[in-house]
Amino acid sequence: MMRCLLAGVGAFLLLCTAMHCHRPPAPATNSPARPEVSVGDNSRNSLDWPGTYIGTVPTSDGNNLVTGLQLRKDGTFRLETTPEGGTAQPVVETGNFEWDRDGGGIKLLGIDSTNRPIYYQVGENHLRQLDLVNQSIEGQLTDRYHLAKDTTGLNGTTWQLKTLDGTPVDIGKNQPTLTFTILGNGLAGLAACNRYRTEYAIVAEGSIDIPHPIATKMACPELATEQQFFEALEGASSYEFMEDNLVLRDTAGAIVATFSPM
Structure with missing residues (x-):
């Protein structure tokens, strides 16, 4: 009886082994490897x-x-x-x-x-x-x-006038602007009535010199504001950034104009 039992167990194990050896391999997956993503400082x-x-x-x-x-x-x-x-x-x-x-x-x-x-x-x-x-x-x-x-913070930036000599300015679509070119020292924009351009110079860190601009000759109700704007540019001797705004000061340190970024 024991011999028959052992023979039966052996036959069963032999059958299971045979079935395992002939089991078809699992299909290969074609999922691409996920690219590594840098999570450290870069x-x-x-x-x-x-x-x-x-x-x-x-x-x-x-x-x-x-x-x-x-x-x-x-x-x-x-x-x-x-x-x-x-x-x-x-x-x-x-x-x-x-x-x-x-x-x-x-x-x-x-x-x-x-x-x-x-x-x-x-x-x-x-x-x-x-x-x-x-x-x-x-x-x-x-x-x-x-x-x-650029260490000046000016090249390639555009600004819109907020105040002149401490007084807020709001003249709608004719609001004066400043655009500093990326290359060179060009400065251009709208002065209220006319388009203008000039070239500025950084004479030292934080110091700026803006000559009188060349402008078109159109007339408009805001001509007085335009003249005051040009005087502020010419009178500026230094600049700084305050709470994301550009501030121009005269030789005495008084603020002549402030601008917000565009």
């Missing part, structure tokens, strides 16, 4: 990267290109370029940018990249222009592919 989350970056970089034809790139918190950019020593107006391109997976660099979107770099590595107060395939440019000129962050 340029995107640890640097004060919004701002305007300016530099003169070499080009493939042996010339130099003056480049200004403004990066905004909302993920948009404004790029201005002009040949070094040229007199033509800068070529302007605008659009969105995206960060790479590691949060260390950006890609400008919507630009033809066949002969125009669109990749930049983001560092402390500077950008490093990369080549057409997102690689570092090496060689004797490698240090020249840097754009330094």
